[in-house]
Amino acid sequence: MLAQRTHLFKSSGTAAARAAAKAAADAGMEIVDLTAGEIWSDLAPTIRDGAIEAIRQGLNRYTDTIGLMGLREALARKVSAETGQTWPAEEIAVTSGAKQALFNVAMTLINPGDQVIIPAPYWTTFPAQIQIAGGTPVHIDTRENGYVPRIDDIQRVITPLTRAIVVNTPGNPSGAVCDAETLMGIGRLAVERDLWIIFDECYEPFTYDCHRHHPLVSLVPEVRARTVIVNSFSKSLALTGWRVGYLAAPKELILAVRALQSHTTSNPNVIAQHAVLHHLLEGDGAFEAQLREQLTAARQAGLAALSQLRCVPIPEAQGGFYFYLDLSGVLRPTLENGHAETSDDIVSVLLSQAGVAGVSGTAFGDPNGLRFSYGIPPELLQAGLERVVRVLNAWN
Template identity: 75%
Template sequence: MLAQRTNLFGSSGTAAARAAAKAAADAGKEIIDLTAGEIWSDLAPTIREGAIEAINRGVNRYTDTVGMMELREALARKVSLDTGQIWKAEEIAVTSGAKQALFNAAMVLLNPGDEVIIPAPYWTTFPAQVLIAGGTPVFVDTRSNGYVPRFEDIKAAVTDRTRAIVINTPNNPTGAVYDVQTLIGIAELAINRNFWIVFDECYGDFVHGDHRHHLIVSVVRARTLIVNAFSKSLALTGWRIGYLAGPKEVINAVKALQSHTTSNPNVIAQHAVLAHLQGGDGTYESKLRSQLASARQVGLNALSSLTRVPVPKAQGGFYFYLDLSDLLKPASMNGAAVTADEVVNSLLSEAGVAAVSGTVFGDPAGLRLSYGIPPEKLEAGLSRLVDVLNAWE
C-alpha cells in the first residue's frame, strides 16, 4: 500500500498534457505541441564550451551540497546586480532546477497546518508541494483583475496560520506581470503579519511591451526567498540547474535538507552555467528575447481572428493564456458544466493541436499555449486552433 501523502497530489498537469501530445504523435497523428514550458533554441556557446571543457578535464566528483563555491559566488554577484543589494555566496543554494528550490523552501519553512497563499490560476506544482510539506494552500482568485491579485483579496486571505505567499511574476500560466504597487502592498503585509514571500521569477527575463519586472526583495529582503533557474533564461530545461537566494539561516537549513535528497546538482551543468556567468556577454539572452518577441507577435496576429475569445495580453513569459468563459457558457446536453478539458480534447482530435487545460491551474475556463516553438509551427497551430474555437458550439 502507498503512503497517504500520495493521495494529496497527482502527476503534473503540464507533464500529462505533454504526454498526451506525445502519445498522439506516436500513434501517427501530426501534432503541433503548444504544451511545453520551454524554448526551442540551440545552446549558448558558453554553455556548450563550459560543459565540454569540464568533461575534457575529467570532472566527475561531488561538489558542495548546494553547489560549487565559485558558482555560488557568481550567482551572488548576479543577484546583487539584479537587485541592487549585496548578496553573499552563503545566501545562495544551487538546486536541481527551480522545482527543487521551491520544494526545499516548502520543507524548511512549513509546519503541518501552516497556510500558504497562492494566487490562482497557479502553476500546478505550487499547491502540490505545499501539500507534500503538510501545509494548506489558500487560493486567491485573480481572474477578474487581469490575473493580478487585488491587495484587498490577499489581505483578506491572511490568517493567524499564514506562513507564506507564493508570488510568480511574470506568471505561469497567465503571462501577467505584477505591478510595483501590488508588490509593495504584499511586501508591507508580509512585514506586518510576519509571513514569508516565496518569489518565483523564473520568467523574469521575458517581459514584453512597456511592462517591467519588479523585484519584491528590494522592499522586504529579510522575509523573501528568491527562486530562479536557467531553464527559461538560457533555454536549459533539461539541464536542471536553478537556485534559491535568501537569509543565511534558511540556506543552511536547505543545505541540510538537500544533503539527504539529491545532494549536489549535476556537476557538468554547474560548470557550464559558471562558464556562462563568467564569459557570457548577454548576446545569447538578447537573441532569445528577440526570438520570443517575434513569436509573440506572430501568435497575437493569429489569435486576433478569434471571434468569441478575447485576445490575450501576454505581458511576460512565453505563454498565451486564453479565457474561454464566454465560449463555455452553454451547458452540455446532459447538464454537466463544460470546461476547458473538452476544448483541449477537441483541439487534439480535430486539429492536431496540443494545449494545456486551465483546470490543472485551478481555472476550468483557461487554456495555456506556449509560443516557445518555431514560428512556422506556431502560426500553423494557432490557425488550426482559431478555426476550432470560432466554430465551437
C-alpha cells in the same frame, strides 16, 4: 498500500498534457505541441564550451551539496546586481532546477497545518509541494484583475495560520506581470503580518511592451529578511533539461536547505554547474538577447493569428512565453447530461480534430483557461494557432 501523502497530489497537469500530445503523435497524428514550458533553441556557445571543458578535465566528483562555491559567488553577484542589495554566497543555494528549489523551501519553511496563499491560476506545482509539506494552499482568484492579485483579496484570507505568500511574476500560466504598486503592497503586508514571501521569478528576462519585472526586495528592502527568491536557467538560457536552478534566502534557511538537499539529490549535476559558471563569467549577453528577440517575434506573430478569434479575448501576454486564453465566453455552464463544460473539453477537441495540444486551465485551478506556449519554431506556431482559431471560431 501507498503512503497517505500520495493522495494529496497527482502527476503535473502540464506533464500530463505533454504526455497526451506525445501519445497522439506516437499514434500517427500530426501534432503541433504547444504544451511545453520551454524554448526551442540551440545551446549558448558559452554553455557548450563550459560543459566540454569540464568533461575534458574529467570533473566527475561531488561538489558542495548546494553548489560550487565559484558558481554561488557568481550567482550572488548576479542577484546583488539585479536587486540592488548585497547577497553573499552564503545566502545562495544551487538546486536541480527551480522545482527543487521550491520543494526545498516548502520543506524547510512550512509546518503541518500552515496556510500558504497562492494566487490562481497558478503553476500546478505550487499547491502540490505545499501539500506534500503538510501545509494548506489558500487560493485567491485573480481572473477579474488581469491575473494580478489584489492586496485586499490577500488580506481577506490571512489567518493566524498563514505562513507565506507565493508571488510568481511574470506568471505561469497567465503571463501577467505584477506592477510595482502591487508588489510593494504585498511586501509591506508581509512585514506587517510576519509572513514569508516565496518569490518565483523564473520568467523575469521576458517582459514585453511597457511591462517591466521588479524584484520585490528592491521595492521593499525591509522584506528581504523574509523573502526567498527562486530562479533558474531553464528559461533564461533555454536549459530545461540541464536542471540548474537556485534560490537566494537568509543564511539560516540556506543552512536548512543544505541539510535537506544532502538527503535528497545532493549536489546538482557537476557538468551543468561548470557550464553555467563559465557562461556567467564569459557570456556577453548576446545569447540572452537572441532569445528575447526570438520570443518577441513569436509573440507578435502569435497575437496576430489570435486576433482572428471572434468570441475569445486576445491574451495580453505581458511576460513569459505563454498565450493564456479565457474561454468563458465559449463554454456552456451546463450540458444536457448535467455536467459543466470546461476547457478540458476544448483541449480534447483541439487535440483530436485540429492536431494541436495545449494545457487546460483546470491544471492551474481555472476551468475556463487554456495555455499555449510560443517557445516553439515559428512555422509550427503559426500553423498551430491558425488551427486553434478555426476550431474556436466554429465552436458550438
